[in-house]
Amino acid sequence: MEPFTTIKSIVTPLDKVNVDTDQIIPKQFLKLIQKTGFGQYLFYDWRYEGGVPRKDFVLNDLRYKNSKILLVRDNFGCGSSREHAAWALSDFGFRAIISTSFADIFYNNCFKNGILPIKVNEQVLCKLFENESEIEINLGKQTIKNENIDVSFYIEPHWKKVLLEGLDDIALTLKHDDEILKYENAQRNSRIRVS
Amino acid sequence: MAKTLFEKIWDSHVVVDERNGRSLLYVDRHLVHEVTSPQAFDGLRMNKRKVRRTDLTFATMDHNVPTSNRSLPIVDQTSAVQIKTLERNCKEFGIELFDINSPNQGIVHVIGPELGITLPGTTIVCGDSHTSTHGAFGALAFGIGTSDVEHVLATQCILMEKPKTFEINVVGKRKNPHTITAKDIILSIIRQIGTAGGTGTAFEYRGETISDLSMEQRMTICNMSIEGGARAGIIAPDEKTFDYLRGRRYVPKNYDELVEYWKENLKTDSNARFDKSFTLRADEIAPQVSWGTNPAMTVDVTGKVPFPEEYAKGNAEEQKAAVKALQYMGLKSGTPITDIELDRIFIGSCTNSRLEDLIEASKVVNGKKISPKMRAMIVPGSQHVKKQAEEMGLDKIFKDAGFEWRESGCSMCLGMNPDILSAGERCASTSNRNFEGRQGAGGRTHLVSPVMAAAAAIYGHFVDVRELDLN
Ligand code: SF4
Numbered sequence: 001m002e003p004f005t006t007i008k009s010i011v012t013p014l015d016k017v018n019v020d021t022d023q024i025i026p027k028q029f030l031k032l033i034q035k036t037g038f039g040q041y042l043f044y045d046w047r048y049e050g051g052v053p054r055k056d057f058v059l060n061d062l063r064y065k066n067s068k069i070l071l072v073r074d075n076f077g078c079g080s081s082r083e084h085a086a087w088a089l090s091d092f093g094f095r096a097i098i099s100t101s102f103a104d105i106f107y108n109n110c111f112k113n114g115i116l117p118i119k120v121n122e123q124v125l126c127k128l129f130e131n132e133s134e135i136e137i138n139l140g141k142q143t144i145k146n147e148n149i150d151v152s153f154y155i156e157p158h159w160k161k162v163l164l165e166g167l168d169d170i171a172l173t174l175k176h177d178d179e180i181l182k183y184e185n186a187q188r189n190s191r192i193r194v195s
Numbered sequence: 196m197a198k199t200l201f202e203k204i205w206d207s208h209v210v211v212d213e214r215n216g217r218s219l220l221y222v223d224r225h226l227v228h229e230v231t232s233p234q235a236f237d238g239l240r241m242n243k244r245k246v247r248r249t250d251l252t253f254a255t256m257d258h259n260v261p262t263s264n265r266s267l268p269i270v271d272q273t274s275a276v277q278i279k280t281l282e283r284n285c286k287e288f289g290i291e292l293f294d295i296n297s298p299n300q301g302i303v304h305v306i307g308p309e310l311g312i313t314l315p316g317t318t319i320v321c322g323d324s325h326t327s328t329h330g331a332f333g334a335l336a337f338g339i340g341t342s343d344v345e346h347v348l349a350t351q352c353i354l355m356e357k358p359k360t361f362e363i364n365v366v367g368k369r370k371n372p373h374t375i376t377a378k379d380i381i382l383s384i385i386r387q388i389g390t391a392g393g394t395g396t397a398f399e400y401r402g403e404t405i406s407d408l409s410m411e412q413r414m415t416i417c418n419m420s421i422e423g424g425a426r427a428g429i430i431a432p433d434e435k436t437f438d439y440l441r442g443r444r445y446v447p448k449n450y451d452e453l454v455e456y457w458k459e460n461l462k463t464d465s466n467a468r469f470d471k472s473f474t475l476r477a478d479e480i481a482p483q484v485s486w487g488t489n490p491a492m493t494v495d496v497t498g499k500v501p502f503p504e505e506y507a508k509g510n511a512e513e514q515k516a517a518v519k520a521l522q523y524m525g526l527k528s529g530t531p532i533t534d535i536e537l538d539r540i541f542i543g544s545c546t547n548s549r550l551e552d553l554i555e556a557s558k559v560v561n562g563k564k565i566s567p568k569m570r571a572m573i574v575p576g577s578q579h580v581k582k583q584a585e586e587m588g589l590d591k592i593f594k595d596a597g598f599e600w601r602e603s604g605c606s607m608c609l610g611m612n613p614d615i616l617s618a619g620e621r622c623a624s625t626s627n628r629n630f631e632g633r634q635g636a637g638g639r640t641h642l643v644s645p646v647m648a649a650a651a652a653i654y655g656h657f658v659d660v661r662e663l664d665l666n
Contacts, residue, residue, distance in 0.1 A: 017516050022609075031273035031277050084341075109341075
């Protein structure tokens with residue numbers, strides 16, 4: 001995975017609560033067997049009508065064309081566990097998503113695909129929705145900044161490291177091979193073995 | 196220290212405690228299906244990794260398999276590729292696969308328990324959010340994304356942040372358990388706590404009403420934990436659990452010894468503390484019908500389509516969402532639920548496609564005909580369910596009434612196969628998600644129990660099943 005660097009970008013405001021992963025990537029696109037190419041289908045049913053881009057949908061607004069940051073309301077990514085949602089967002093070009101809360105599985109899936117999900121409070125979120133200029137997200141310092149905004153955010157140290165260094169989760173876990181073996185051996189010798 | 200059931204299972208599976216709230220947990224059972232696994236197997240190949248425990252990994256194809264005649268080739272080429280890809284991957288990596296022609300094929304969350312792969316006290320993962328279903332057996336079961344599928348295949352472990360504990364108490368005797376079903380209980384819970392109410396937590400369902408439920412009903416409840424935002428849902432195992440699993444194909448040989456151990460150990464200590472708690476009175480609830488585009492947007496069958504401000508209770512964002520939902524659903528506030536006319540009926544999905552669901556629905560249907568405009572479909576959860584139902588003659592009851600009787604799979608729960616709604620079509624569905632477009636672009640889904648769906652098929656609109664004679 002590519003290491004996460006500081007990003008500076010205009011913010012795409014998607015003013016909705018409870019956006020579920022069925023909306024982020026509708027099911028008709030889940031049949032691909034690779035990880036790339038999902039960006040063109042991101043928010044498909046909201047973005048297109050009869051194959052034509054809908055003028056009233058924010059992703060079709062040219063002002064946000066090169067945006068790397070998506071701004072959304074509460075409980076983003078709820079519903080299905082499909083990681084295709086994260087692949088679509090990343091393939092489209094989003095590197096960070098800001099909301100007041102995320103659904104658990106989606107939140108995890110973000111980190112595994114180089115996307116930084118940032119939780120902020122309601123007040124900060126509203127301020128960001130009002131703001132129209134570029135913001136800078138610095139993961140190292142855990143800050144969001146521009147001339148009007150200066151807030152810090154929390155991120156679990158593990159995920160911060162994974163993103164900053166672009167680490168491979170599996171390789172990290174395999175460093176614990178001894179412990180895994182030990183666990184397995186204990187199971188093997190147990191009267192109540194289930195694995 | 197006193198512990199909850201969840202904490203006991205969690206603690207006994209910790210391989211490495213990272214001491215920052217995260218642990219590496221050992222995974223006892225890994226269930227794999229065709230939609231969320233191809234990229235995971237690809238990752239293994241790219242990094243020259245193997246599947247660590249093929250003996251703990253089981254695969255089936257359910258999400259996009261056709262539910263029509265299985266002897267015909269699959270028409271949709273992309274589905275065919277995904278199915279072939281799973282076959283190839285299972286062969287290459289040495290994983291047991293219940294393929295489209297296997298008598299064990301079915302929705303992954305139906306076949307796990309049915310085959311005795313699901314066991315109390317175990318950790319179970321699957322690349323599907325409704326993995327929480329297996330919690331009905333006292334297992335700690337999580338839905339995971341594809342990267343985690345790859346991680347579990349390679350390491351048999353999962354790195355997780357420990358969820359908080361959330362006790363959901365269900366008390367009070369239902370007046371008639373045939374009309375107020377497990378589906379109505381879980382919809383009532385979600386309606387009250389909201390779709391994000393359980394975020395960051397694992398539910399433990401407790402109380403007399405839960406103990407009264409059969410295993411299949413408990414699965415319906417645990418299944419929808421994710422719709423309340425929870426990471427998992429669990430119910431302490433009891434005699435019903437042990438009886439259900441005894442003799443099933445994959446249970447270990449020393450089953451009785453395990454049962455003795457589970458009886459002693461798999462329960463929440465009496466003085467254990469939960470981080471959160473909620474109580475539902477089951478004696479006060481009515482059959483539930485969803486009216487909107489998430490499962491919390493639900494009312495009693497005796498109620499009316501709500502006004503947005505009444506639903507949102509002062510939350511401006513929720514109010515906006517409700518306005519949009521009503522627009523999408525083509526409903527007017529104030530309309531009695533029983534006035535809502537339907538085009539389609541879907542009885543199926545990992546929530547409500549088991550034998551008991553079909554038996555209950557058949558009682559409503561027996562000797563009657565579905566409303567003439569209606570298209571109604573029964574999709575059994577697995578080949579075993581289908582076979583048992585046919586042995587009981589249920590297929591005949593449904594077919595005589597005008598229902599289509601299908602092969603097993605996810606089908607119209609998510610419409611990845613040819614079973615979908617057309618734009619504007621309105622469906623009473625026993626599945627778990629009423630999201631926009633879930634059952635087909637522009638399709639309108641109302642979540643209900645199997646008996647409510649069956650009754651709607653007959654009458655052409657929603658009816659209060661309590662008013663029917665179900666004997
Ligand atoms: S039946 Fe529906 S919810 Fe269940 S596993 Fe299949 S697609 Fe997912």
